[in-house]
Amino acid sequence: MDLHFTGAEQAFREEVRAFAQAKLPADIRAKVLGHQRLEKEDYIRWHRILHAQGWGAPTWPKEFGGTGWNALERLIFEIETFHAGAPRLLPFGLTMIGPVLMKYGSPEHQQRFLPRIPTIEDFWCQGYSEPGSGSDLASLKTRAVRRGDSYIVNGQKTWTTMAHFADWIFCLVRTDSEAKPQEGISMLLIDMKTPGVTVRPIHTLDGGHDVNEVWFEDVEVPVGNLLGEENRGWTYAKYLLGHERTGIAGIGHCHRELRQLKHYAAQTTDGAGRPLLEDVRMRDKIARVEMDLMALEMLLLRVAAQAAGRGPGPEASMIKIRGSELQQDIAMLQMEVAGPNAWPYSPQWLEPGATQPVSGPDWAAPAVSTYFDMRKTTIYGGTTEVQKNIIGKMVLGS
Structure with a gap:
């Protein structure tokens, strides 16, 4: 592997550096470099500044509105924006549910959700872990029962990062309790404003509460919000986790x-x-x-x-x-x-x-x-x- 930048790569590095210095709001920079807390609007502002530049989805292919950058360009972008004091790009939409929608989502889901991710018109969170089902995720117990054109969801998720900011949650639920653990799981896209969804903060060692409990009590979710096929959620979950772990x-x-x-x-x-x-x-x-x-x-x-x-x-x-x-x-x-x-x-x-x-x-x-x-x-x-x-x-x- 050539460890030296080409002329084009160095020029791109200077372009990103100049952009970040000029466009990153000073108040956001001060918070980040001072390790102070960021609010929801701070993240949204920075995402929309990047989107206006055409850089709102650095890891996405061009056909879905991304930059189409290669691995080195993405790395240069990450290093230079972080050096400037930029907050991290929210991963829940961009590098987690986004790639899953591109690979497994229906055309309707892709058209509905993907364009709203880079601008944070939809703020996403992840509904995976449960009390007693963290490392052993296949043992999750949140249930979704089909009733006509809806699923009725009951259960609890925990350690749900930024759920208190979120508009939507991509959620693993059990739709077949008779199947093997990994084979009875589906992925639902749930509007956080749906009646029956409750978010409760979990205070961590540093005094923050970025993580939360999310409770579902008879939450009605349209069948059209099922991602992919019923009982194939484990496949989608593993694909998503690969992207999350790299990030x-x-x-x-x-x-x-x-x-x-x-x-x-x-x-x-x-x-x-x-x-x-x-x-x-x-x-x-x-x-x-x-x-x-x-x-x-x-x-x-x-x-x-x-x-x-x-x-x-x-x-x-x-x-x-x-x-x-x-x-x-x-x-x-x-x-x-x-x-x-x-x-x-x-x-x-x-x-x-x-x-x-x-x-x-x-x-x-x-x-x-x-x-x-x-x-x-x-x-x-x-x-x-x-x-x-x-x-x-x-x-x-x-």
């Missing part, structure tokens, strides 16, 4: 946090008054994560090139493991650099415009939040243990 690698996020880590280490001194960045042990730790990031980039590009046209395979599990662990490693080092300044922490300090009312740098308290938040990366999208089982079965044959 969890968080290459752009890692680049930005690594750059901030170096800045923090240069601004923080040890007991002798020397910058931590000059400490041999700290420099060694930073160099190691930087090399790991370079290796992950190469793996991602190789997998993307090999998987073109067939979708993600078991390689997505390898990327998910390394990417999620690397995000945790960088967050851990930021905590180490913050040292005692990281101890006093209040979630209120992460609200826009808030400042840390104690001695120490303003970034120290958000470093704690980032550390707490990154604990989940080796769990969501399938735990590391589950990913290793997938690799063992599909790659090693064990």
Whole structure:
């Protein structure tokens, strides 16, 4: 693999960099770089700015309104926008249900839902995990019973990210309780405004509540909102998870946090008054994560090139493991650099415009939040243990 940019690739990189510097709203940039909370409107604004540029769906083919970019162009776009302080593009529509609709959705579903995803006219969330059915997703118990032209849905989903913002949820439900677990599951597209849908927040370690419980009590869903065929939802779920796991690698996020880590280490001194960045042990730790990031980039590009046209395979599990662990490693080092300044922490300090009312740098308290938040990366999208089982079965044959 050629590790050097061509002239065209370098020009594209400069174009993305200039666009992000010029068009990313300053208030959103400040929130992101300060690790402060983003609101729904922040995400929507940035998505619509990108859409106006023709970049609203970086991973989609042109026939569905995407950019048609190759793997390297997508990586350049992610790194440069994250460097500028842009929020992540919401994955639930773009890289999760979007690809499933393109591959398995009816023409009517594609025409109805796909054009509304890049502009976030429909804000999506994912209804997979349930209490007791996380890693063992096939044991899910949310039921959908056919009655005439509708399904009546009852059950509960949990850890539903941004459900409190969502307009729609793509939801795995059990439609045949007599079949084998994986063979009795269907995927329904459910309007979150439907009577009987209730969202309740789950407060996490960092004080946020991006994740939620979603309850369904006699929720009536039109049969026309069944994606694909009844009882084939497990096939669609596996396809979606491959795309989700590849996205969890968080290459752009890692680049930005690594750059901030170096800045923090240069601004923080040890007991002798020397910058931590000059400490041999700290420099060694930073160099190691930087090399790991370079290796992950190469793996991602190789997998993307090999998987073109067939979708993600078991390689997505390898990327998910390394990417999620690397995000945790960088967050851990930021905590180490913050040292005692990281101890006093209040979630209120992460609200826009808030400042840390104690001695120490303003970034120290958000470093704690980032550390707490990154604990989940080796769990969501399938735990590391589950990913290793997938690799063992599909790659090693064990």
